[in-house]
Amino acid sequence: MTSDNRLGPHSEITLRVNGKPHTLLVDHRRVLLDLLREDLGLTGSKKGCDHGQCGACTVLxxxxxxxxxxxxxxxxxxxxxxxxxxxxxxGEEPHPLQRAFLERDAFQCGYCTPGQICSAVGMLAEAAAGHPSHVTDPAEPSGRPVPLDRTEIRERLSGNLCRCGAYPRIVDAVEDVIR
Structure with a gap:
């Protein structure tokens, strides 16, 4: 850890971002979104509310x-x-969810789309690992993959907001991938 009274405390960290290692000197107050966008030039993740309420900045x-x-x-x-x-x-072929979002026209302005897609990827892994949601049937055996219907998908993606209201097509796109 280093400290400069003008800049605040810094530490060197190593991250693997999209499979590539990065060693960076990071201010302890710097959030991941700003590091990705400003230091690494990865501008796909969006700054929406900057309060963790909209999900536009969702990454894995x-x-x-x-x-x-x-x-x-x-x-x-x-x-x-x-x-x-x-x-x-x-980088050659789009992820199946990216392709499904395109095929289903599951976006309008597109601002929330990167966060929606990253959230959907994480959500699919959570359900496959057996993590229940608020709407999961309590009779479902614990630890087994959770079946995803439209209600489960909507609940699990509820932390990602879309001002344009593309929710039905977002759910359609996720359903296309799990079929």
Missing amino acids: ADGRRVNSCLLLAVTLDGSEVTTIEGLSGD
Whole structure:
């Protein structure tokens, strides 16, 4: 850790972002979203509310969906971060959810779309791992994959807001991927 009274405390961290290692000197107050957008030039994740309420900034940290506008970058030392730019892996073919969003026209202005897609990727992993949601039938066996119907999908994506109201097509796109 280093400290400069004008700048505040800093620490060197290493992140793997979209499969590439990055070693950065980071101010302890810097959030992941600003690091991604300003330091690494990854502008897919959007700053919507800057309060963790809209989900436009959603990325995956070690496979879990997070609001990057709230997460201090210094806490992620050694973590794997995946943004919308890294979902396709090789960059050649779009991720199945990206393709489904395009095919279903599951966006209007597109501002929330990167966060919606990253959230959907994380949500699919959570359901596959057996994590229940508020609407999961209590009779479902614990620890087994949770079946995803429209109600489950809507509940699990409820932290991602769309001002344009593209919700029905977003749910359609997710359903296309799980079929």
